[in-house]
Amino acid sequence: MSLEPQMTLNDEVSDCWGSLYELQACTTEIITFFLNGVKPSKSSNMSVGLRCLALWGTQLKKEISLKPIVIAQLLILFSQCHLLNSQWHHLWTNIMSLKALLPKKGRCDCSEIVLWKMGMFRNPTTRNGEYLEGMINEYVGGGKGKLRAQRNTSTKLVTALTCLQFAFAIYATFLLYYVSPAIDLRTKPDFSWATRIAQQWKQFVIPPHLVGRYQEQTSFAEFRPITPEEACENEKIDFEQKKSNDAQMIKLKTELYNEVLDFQSQSFGTETLSQLMAMKSKWDLKGKNKPKVTVILNHFKRKTLCAQINSLLHQTLPFHHVWVLAFGSPNELSLKRIVDSYNNSRISFISSSYDFKYYGRFQMALQTEADLVYILDDDMIPGHKMLQILSHVAGTEKYKNAVLGSIGRILPFRQKDFTFPSYRKFRSKEAGLYLPDPAYNITVNKIVQVDFLSSSWFLSAELVKTLFIETPFTFATGEDLHLSYQLQKYRNAGSFVLPVDPKDKETWGDSEHRLAYVSETTVIFKDIVQVRDDQWWKALSTGYVTQWAAMHPQKIDALFYAHSVDEVKALAPLLEKFRSTIGKKAYIVVSGGTFCPCEDAAAALKWPKLVCKERRFKIFDLAIGALSGLSNSEVPVVQAVYASMKGLIQIHNPSIIVTVADLDPNVKKALKMASEANMNTTTLILLPRPSISKVLWMADLRPTAIPNWNKMRISINIITQNRANSLTRLLKSLKDAYYLGDEIPISFNMDSKVDEETIKLVSSFEWPHGPKSLRRRIIQGGLIRAVSESWYPASDDDYGLLLEDDIEVSPYYYLWIKYALLAYHYDPQISLPELSTISLYTPRLVEVVKERPKWNATEFFKRIHPNTPYLHQLPCSWGAVFFPKHWREFYVYMNSRFTENAKENPVQIPKSRTNGWQASWKKFLIDMMYLRGYVSLYPNFPNQASFSTNHMEPGAHISAKDNIVKHNKEDFEVPLLKENFVNFLPNGKLPAASRLPSLNLFNQPVSLKGLKSAGAKLRQDVLKCEVSEIVAVNHQTGLPSHCAKF
16 A cells, blocks of 8 residues: 555645544544554554645645644654654655745734643743744744744753654554564563553643543643652551450351361362462463463552552562552542552552442453452452462362352351341351351361352452343342352352461461451441341342252252243142142242242232242242343343252252243243253153143152153054044043143054045044054954054053043043052052053953953942052953053063964963953963963042943944854943042052052952962963962063063
């Protein structure tokens, strides 16, 4: 790019004054580049500078009276730019032409003009033209001027400008060297020395209001620097360190401190100062890899600034910068005077008339480019080794993601009445600890994790950002707790108080602890104590894992989550059932904020609104709105729910989290992530609202069983053939049933001769609970193949419900299956390996006896309980769920025993009419269950009301030509349960497995061991076993393995 001026002397400028303002703005911009140390571009910025100068030269030729300050600005700018372009002499020629074009006497009267702070004063009797002409003559060495009286002043100006030109020549040389592409830019040179010179002259060019609020109105020549000794003030401490003589309190505090240390030593280990310094750190404090540490000193009224700066100037690890902050301080001027007295370019003063209170210092920390930040209150005077110690520890692998300090607090522990006291409660061990606490002779000899730090914070600059993720509970106080809470919640970062060497005061973070102790005692005022109590309780109830929570892990049964008041109302019956069940613990979490205010949730639960304020676990308000604000993004909500719920789950370790199935997808995602983050396994249960009041039996499940809620997978397998009307009835009953949010696959199994109407029906059927599949045989296989091949388990948690199309189910059928599986199969404390199926149907006949007598289970078990469920050796073919391990076993067994001629079957059960059954899959299943002692679980309700019924419609067996058995419909068709079955059970819940009565194939009471014994005596299984043995199988393949004693 050519550096020729873009504006020549012949250019016309229509508005001279407007152009003058443009020139001044341009000049200010260019000079700002230099004075602020901004690296200029090699081409563009130079051209801009030259164009400005050229434009100025053109403007000076106009017949107007120019302010002398403009000429001064031009000369200074010229001296700055003089090394940047070889064509500066062209511009100088333009300036020289001013002499002939100066305004004549009397042409323009300007107001009195003073060259600000340059020692150049105009005689009021001298006209503008004479004065300006005299200036130019002095500058360029022209003829004799008319202002002889001001020759000395002008000479001083020329001398000053010559020095300035020389200084900026050196500065510009280094700038040109720095912007050269041949230079290695990885190491940034330090031009602070030149910047300091430029700052002294900045006031000559830039208007005073652009520099700062502390422009002195005296002449630069009158300024005299002061020393720190003259500026410093000292804080007077006219009291002794408080010492307690309360033996009981000393004992309580010491006991609690020792308990904390013992727990932390066993959990993650604690180190002394010497051990910490012996750990490997990424910072080489004696080599080249030294950390840059910015120290922020926050001051208001105390007179400790000089003590702090003196300590920092003598640190064994030098600081990078020190920023002294004074926000709304009445001592602002004196604090600035102290900072100025040190005359150190690494120490800066930052002030504001607005009081940013406790968060302002952390906002300033966001601006640092250093590696680490050390934020100090005005009550902390660190020892000379503190920066070295803190930086070393912060560089270790163990503590790199931590905030370090010298004073901390451990929040209250829970009392015997299950409430939490105030952290200022007197004579209470549960009130927590203040560390170190000289009043109770508690010193920190090993690093200790605390709930929050006070007075000083040392952390990486990156971690400071975490403080501003959520809106604080209050801006009036508590930034210390909010920082530690946010760091743990979002960065999994801990807060630690460093140990000290009692014999070396230079290792102390508060070499004068009396100051910090005074600060601690300033919060005894009731209103502040209450605010801070509310704040730490808010943190604990939104997932802050305090030292109490870490030392005393809880175990509850259920944690409910509601994102709206309607969801609270929907979950209320189940929550109340859990809370009213003896031995159960359950709490509810609400989103809070604008989504679900805690007070509204309490009203929906018919609880007093006081529960939202009392320090007792019952309802947790996450205050989600405080984070998301007006954001339309889902990210803040997901982030807040996840982070808070993760902490609450870690604290309370619930077996399950219960919420509604139609929960907001983003919140659902957050809950899922939070539950999966728990190492102890917490199960997320999503319940459809219509089913919530129907599953109150959840509260009766064992804590060991209920986490398996989502483990099982129940599939529906329908066998249908040319009975479209029957199938329509079955499908309607399935759709009308209550479900629990599980995925339930459904399959239709049809033989080769299925009719068109049935195919259209199954093809158009929409199933909202899972995938649908259709299977149609090519070759007619009959009912035995249609049923046995309709399902095969994919895993040990895959269960098959087999239904023929003339069956109809109760609305509660799925709840019965789920409850029974959880109670009798998925409870690790219960062993019932004999259970192979769960029946939906309750029989009215003894099916295997030739006479087929009627039988009433309600009457039969009335001595125990008329509606007790029971175990029966007979499998059900009219609606039953089959277990995966036993179904694999059945497949192998039927394959080895199937014969076309039933009489050739080697298994003949005494007195059983099943011996003559042909082409029946049920016969082979009966044989296997009899030989190996397996049973089915049957329901038992008044009038044989069941979860399924058989309508006895003509099909492969009923009314078949070769079936001589007459079937009375009233013997098989039973009423369906239309009300909650739990109301009929003994004590309103399923009895323990050990209390379930068992019947043999002929409806006779026999123990499970007796059933196995009867099967073993036949000795007709696929393996020849002794009479005290039965066949054991490989449950993965179903193949017989060996004979095992029972």
